Amino acid sequence: MEKITVTLGERSYPITIDAGLFNNPASFWPLQAGDRAMVVTNQTLAPRYLDPLCNLLEKAGVRVDQVILPDGEQYKTLAVMDQVFTALLEKNHGRDSTLIALGGGVIGDLTGFAAASYQRGVRFIQVPTTLLSQVDSSVGGKTAVNHPLGKNMIGAFYQPASVVIDIDCLRSLPPRELASGLAEVIKYGIILDAEFFNWLEENLDALLTLDSRALAYCIRRCCELKAEVVAADEHEHGQRALLNLGHTFGHAIEAHMGYGNWLHGEAVAAGMVMAARTAERLGQFSTEDTDRIIALLSRAGLPVTGPESMATTDYMPHMLRDKKVLAGELRLVLPLALGRAEVRSGVSHDRVLAAIDDCQKSAL
């Protein structure tokens, strides 16, 4: 079992990483006998995980209710979140209840925001079931729902009480979802850890075949990197923004294509190549390193260009709604080298559009 702590004073919390966690009620700390909980999950995951989890917790003396939401990014909305509130109120859950987010990033983000908002804040536990949510969205307390005009525009910084990562969940993950998670994994290498990027080049095949040791190491390393960044900058006044590499471009793709058509990691993969090309045009990143990024993303089965149906001019209106925009000015995360990145303002829109063009033309 791997244990990491996200260090945030009295709001610090553990991340537990192992196989077989669903067989041990102690995994779901800090729940204890006599507590009430509401499991939030989706229609795809419910048949597989809901009964085992509820039975485990009930045997441990926790009174568990459940709410099952439709599956997909297009359901990460205020209106769907309201179904969680209705379920909580119908069952008279109080301020002392605990929400359990059982699912991927959509369930985790929505449930976290519901926990932040229900009666102005109740406890919640993240149980991420996808690689993407295990290495990224379940750690760090960013919760949100989407708005038709922008992704993750409505939410809260709200930390979970614990994160429970069961590697066994990845065995039933569709390959496209696994690849989407690998985009965020590769992101950590590019922005923070060149050695980890090298490790990924050497071990990608083991990850794709779900080798347990490779997975456990990979997830632990990503969670460690994220925990360090979050502990240093919880509310994204500085360094935390680096975690958004590729996301300003990627969010534009997701919004333009309609949520759920491009997976988040797919859009981020293409967006990271666009960021690398922008950095190249600014003379701060080498073509060789961009090629290494493209090669690794491609091996993972990820797109390295934007959607064919999306014109270069379609990007900017979405990008200007990015949460990093300040005083109307675009701020981009750009790589400086493998393992190092910066947040940069003042890049001309023409240069950004040219880099998107480069990306579309130059796929390996």
Add this chain to the structure above:
Amino acid sequence: MEKITVTLGERSYPITIDAGLFNNPASFWPLQAGDRAMVVTNQTLAPRYLDPLCNLLEKAGVRVDQVILPDGEQYKTLAVMDQVFTALLEKNHGRDSTLIALGGGVIGDLTGFAAASYQRGVRFIQVPTTLLSQVDSSVGGKTAVNHPLGKNMIGAFYQPASVVIDIDCLRSLPPRELASGLAEVIKYGIILDAEFFNWLEENLDALLTLDSRALAYCIRRCCELKAEVVAADEHEHGQRALLNLGHTFGHAIEAHMGYGNWLHGEAVAAGMVMAARTAERLGQFSTEDTDRIIALLSRAGLPVTGPESMATTDYMPHMLRDKKVLAGELRLVLPLALGRAEVRSGVSHDRVLAAIDDCQKSAL
């Protein structure tokens, strides 16, 4: 000009109380030239205040947009709040924008929660225009919207950057709204300040005729009392719950009658009498003091019994959804004397129902 500070470390903020504040851009600190702001108000207030406020701010170099919501408690919903997000996104407001809540408690609560949630948190300024919001809801950072199954069930603790209280706003307030505010004013006397209760008995007529000096003193004293309570217990782990005197009963009335039919202060007034009767039945409060409360509320034009159409048995299902409920048990704020109150668990439901009956029968 009266100035009070709500002391909350780096989130401390000023409350400014005066007449004529809408003529001085400095009132709207911390807004400054170059800032962007979104004024949120309702259809009733917009014709009176919106143009003067926007003109004042624009002359001071603030770029102001506006969103006008329908007027009424029944519109304090997630769906209506979404209109604020749409307006912000359509105008490309970023994380550096400021929301201005121009209105009563509904606008303040909804706008505050919108500010807490938009891009995970932007600055906001409370400009309360009703007595109720000036003495209560604009101070202390409780923000929320209603759910069909419970009032203020979805929200956040999120402090404003400043509170701007212009007494002139009360001159155009309908008498029923003024009375509703007086219910919260009288509440402060009952729970925290016997001397202030005496002052209210002596000065209620001056308040009802909108005497400026009486209003300014009254609002300042209420804000002082609230600021002290909030500074000591921001997230309502203890003492702050006292501010909910009458609210558990009152919320039941509001929910049962349909939001907006009984004004909040009207429901709280009846609820405070029910709480006093409950305390009498527990032998901890005198009939004479209840009679003084009833007399003062009646002079203010407030109800001192619940709705005739509401049966005693209609109360409990709503009361059990109260946010103070812990482990399924009702917790009530009950007076101990004029100027002192406590939060009490373990009062039998029968006793509470009998007290509601007392209240219905015993109106002066």
